[in-house]
Amino acid sequence: MPARSLSATFALAAALTLAVADARAFDETKFPDLKGQWHRIGAPRWANPKTAPLTEEYRAIFAANLAEQAEGRQGTDPTYTCLSPGMPRIMNAYDPMEIVVTPHTTYILIEHIHDSRRIFTDGRDWSGDIEPTFAGYSIGQWIDEDGDGRYDVLVVETRHMKGPRSYDSTGLPLHRDNRTVVKERIFLAKADRNTLHDEITVIDNALTGPWTITKTYRRGQDPQPIWREAVCGEDNQHVVIGNENYFLSAEGHLMPTRKGQPPPDLRYFKQSPK
Amino acid sequence: MRRSSIGSIVLATALAAAGAHAFDDAKYPDLKGQWTRISPPGQPAFDPSKPRGRGQEAPLTHEYQAVFEANLADLAAGGEGLWPGFTCRPPGMPPLMTAYQPMEIVVTPGTTYILIDHIHDTHRRIFTDGRDWPTEVEPAYAGYSIGQWIDTDQDGRYDVLEVETRHMKGPRAYDASGLPLHHDNRTVVKERIYLDRSNPDILHDDITVIDNALTRPWTVTKNYRRDPNPRPVWPEYICAENNAHVRIGNEAYFTSADGYLMPAKKDQPPPDLRYFDQAGK
Numbered sequence: 001m002p003a004r005s006l007s008a009t010f011a012l013a014a015a016l017t018l019a020v021a022d023a024r025a026f027d028e029t030k031f032p033d034l035k036g037q038w039h040r041i042g043a044p045r046w047a048n049p050k051t052a053p054l055t056e057e058y059r060a061i062f063a064a065n066l067a068e069q070a071e072g073r074q075g076t077d078p079t080y081t082c083l084s085p086g087m088p089r090i091m092n093a094y095d096p097m098e099i100v101v102t103p104h105t106t107y108i109l110i111e112h113i114h115d116s117r118r119i120f121t122d123g124r125d126w127s128g129d130i131e132p133t134f135a136g137y138s139i140g141q142w143i144d145e146d147g148d149g150r151y152d153v154l155v156v157e158t159r160h161m162k163g164p165r166s167y168d169s170t171g172l173p174l175h176r177d178n179r180t181v182v183k184e185r186i187f188l189a190k191a192d193r194n195t196l197h198d199e200i201t202v203i204d205n206a207l208t209g210p211w212t213i214t215k216t217y218r219r220g221q222d223p224q225p226i227w228r229e230a231v232c233g234e235d236n237q238h239v240v241i242g243n244e245n246y247f248l249s250a251e252g253h254l255m256p257t258r259k260g261q262p263p264p265d266l267r268y269f270k271q272s273p274k
Numbered sequence: 275m276r277r278s279s280i281g282s283i284v285l286a287t288a289l290a291a292a293g294a295h296a297f298d299d300a301k302y303p304d305l306k307g308q309w310t311r312i313s314p315p316g317q318p319a320f321d322p323s324k325p326r327g328r329g330q331e332a333p334l335t336h337e338y339q340a341v342f343e344a345n346l347a348d349l350a351a352g353g354e355g356l357w358p359g360f361t362c363r364p365p366g367m368p369p370l371m372t373a374y375q376p377m378e379i380v381v382t383p384g385t386t387y388i389l390i391d392h393i394h395d396t397h398r399r400i401f402t403d404g405r406d407w408p409t410e411v412e413p414a415y416a417g418y419s420i421g422q423w424i425d426t427d428q429d430g431r432y433d434v435l436e437v438e439t440r441h442m443k444g445p446r447a448y449d450a451s452g453l454p455l456h457h458d459n460r461t462v463v464k465e466r467i468y469l470d471r472s473n474p475d476i477l478h479d480d481i482t483v484i485d486n487a488l489t490r491p492w493t494v495t496k497n498y499r500r501d502p503n504p505r506p507v508w509p510e511y512i513c514a515e516n517n518a519h520v521r522i523g524n525e526a527y528f529t530s531a532d533g534y535l536m537p538a539k540k541d542q543p544p545p546d547l548r549y550f551d552q553a554g555k
Contacts, residue, residue: 025297025298025299025300026297026299028297081514082362082512082513082514083512083514083515084510084512100380100382100387102380102382107380107387107389107397109387109397111397114394114395114510114512115395116389116391116395116397118508120505122505124505131507131509131510133509133510134510134512135510224401224403224405224408226412227399228412228414229412229414229415229416231363231364231394231415232362232514233361233362233363233364233393233394233513233514234363239520239522241520241529241533241534241535242529242532242533242534243533248522248523249549251523252522252523252524253522253523253545253546253547253548253549254522254545254546254547254549254550255549256549256550256551260551261550262550263547263550264534264535264545264547265534265535266534266535266544267534268530268534268535268536268537269535269536269537269542269543269544270541271541271543271544272544
């Protein structure tokens with residue numbers, strides 16, 4: 001009888017512990033430790049463009065873009081005027097990345113142009129109207145793949161992007177219809193908990209089939225890392241007037257970006273230019 | 275007695291386990307959800323209880339009152355004045371807390387994040403990990419913020435987040451009227467962020483600004499209301515998208531709907547085109 005009573009006391013305490021934990025506390029130990037500052041490994045390129053399974057149409061668009069870039073234009077890379085890179089390009093992690101895990105949302109914070117994301121993990125579905133954004137709308141699910149009682153993979157699907165978007169500054173394009181779907185598996189390397197992988201599969205009508213690549217990030221070891229503010233609108237030397245891109249010189253004068261580029265049309269000014 | 279001891283050990287073990295592994299949400303005020311500023315309709319003022327511009331009655335020094343008046347004259351002539359947001363530079367602290375777009379507050383044990391997708395996709399970090407001021411801090415528009423959670427009524431739960439922010443950079447103004455902060459960027463901002471006692475869906479931020487453009491510390495209170503929607507819409511705000519403001523050198527211009535450069539002020543000269551081979555059309 002005393003033994004049964006003792007067991008009952010332990011059982012009650014255990015039940016209370018779990019109930020208290022569920023009701024009041026966020027049990028961090030169920031989630032992988034993603035704290036800290038993550039840096040991309042390698043250059044901020046999506047992949048070797050030659051490996052991109054582009055359709056014929058988009059292969060031609062990419063080639064035209066490269067020709068434009070060669071003569072000083074920006075081609076199909078839209079971020080020079082401080083437009084957000086959008087998904088999936090955000091995950092190039094141009095600047096250090098922080099991942100904040102809460103029970104219902106995982107936040108990806110990247111201080112670059114406009115690169116932060118919310119990944120909703122509260123069990124919601126795709127119903128309802130969703131306004132397109134560059135970052136898209138991301139729904140995630142934490143998975144305990146090895147059945148050890150702890151989550152180890154965040155599976156994410158992102159839809160409802162808007163454009164223009166490219167994979168990186170080469171201008172490698174996504175389809176103009178913006179019907180891209182991005183699927184990700186985000187997980188720590190089993191052998192090195194300071195290495196993070198993001199397996200990214202892009203499904204896009206500019207591709208002949210789904211395109212999967214893996215991005216890898218390394219955790220900085222400073223427990224109080226420096227988070228630099230990046231403000232694209234500050235000191236941006238690109239000026240767009242109509243469909244033309246110009247530069248600003250160091251002394252603040254408008255400059256052409258390519259040989260023979262005409263100056264802007266000044267029809268709305270009374271005076272002639274100097 | 276023995277049973278009581280066992281019970282105590284079990285409870286202590288349970289609490290220790292919770293302390294070691296879990297973030298105890300219940301110790302912090304519930305700040306979840308989407309917060310929208312409470313202010314009169316129209317372009318918001320820094321002090322929401324007073325009219326914008328001169329009506330703010332900011333305790334400016336004589337020098338900065340003159341700077342402010344010159345800014346108002348420039349605005350009246352079609353210029354941009356001192357508000358840096360026209361060209362997509364972020365408001366920085368303290369106007370960031372005007373919450374031009376909806377605000378989310380994410381509380382974690384070491385950092386409280388203020389997320390506002392306005393000009394910049396601001397993720398203001400308020401460090402609550404007990405750190406001291408670093409010896410070197412790179413200035414930022416949002417500054418560097420250190421906070422401390424306070425249990426003012428000693429009921430075992432935190433109820434106020436006290437924050438101090440330093441190391442801002444500029445240019446910054448309090449609001450779009452161009453009400454200026456000092457060029458030296460030695461501003462210190464102190465805040466007390468707390469839920470309303472009678473309505474936990476109202477949040478207050480008492481903000482005290484200490485700045486060399488002021489004759490004394492200036493305190494205002496900003497208020498925010500929580501959206502009851504448990505899954506609110508978070509709009510994306512891309513300043514560079516469709517921004518008609520163009521700055522060339524020290525001059526501000528517009529681009530017209532048909533894609534041509536336009537003057538922003540009466541009789542404004544066109545930009546200097548010395549680097550182009552051809553004359554303008």
